[in-house]
Amino acid sequence: RKEVEQDPGPFNVPEGATVAFNCTYSNSASQSFFWYRQDCRKEPKLLMSVYSSGNEDGRFTAQLNRASQYISLLIRDSKLSDSATYLCVVNGKGGSYIPTFGRGTSLIVHP
């Protein structure tokens, strides 16, 4: 099993739709979790951290399920500008907290 797995997609949705991505991780001792967004030919940019109790930032909601070892990202009212690749990141336990990136999920929002 890969350390961090994501469905590559693409998820093709109309504007205004709600879409959700999951990301599973294998290290049960993982301590911190993040979602990044990467546009074509650009660097990954932090979208949001993922907290144990779940957290929301505008149209975006992130959740963590430690029992099943996955994190999720929900996007409501999708915009054309949300089209991008969404990467999940899991930081392992230990003093080094080495981050592991998923391969990303591609989202295409169409008119």
Next chain:
Amino acid sequence: DAGVIQSPRHEVTEMGQEVTLRCKPISGHNSLFWYRQTMMRGLELLIYFNNNVPIDDSGMPEDRFSAKMPNASFSTLKIQPSEPRDSAVYFCASRTGGGQPQHFGDGTRLSIL
């Protein structure tokens, strides 16, 4: 605030040449990461420094690759000799602490002919 600064933005060179990529982390960040991204392999962690000390270099593909961090504000990734299969986008990222997110530079697009 200045973000992570990488140079050059683009590099095109012939195989066999030495390539040096540079990175200036965000001031106050004590961890620095070098990544390589290709369509085939995605984002790969090459090496990770903490307080200027290499902690994990298991992702460095082979001896042709080397990285240094002589001080808290500068790091280099060197490829010597370069090969066409080294063509990729190389990102540098930094963060403050283990539980914190990384911030990425714009990347260096490297093409080895």
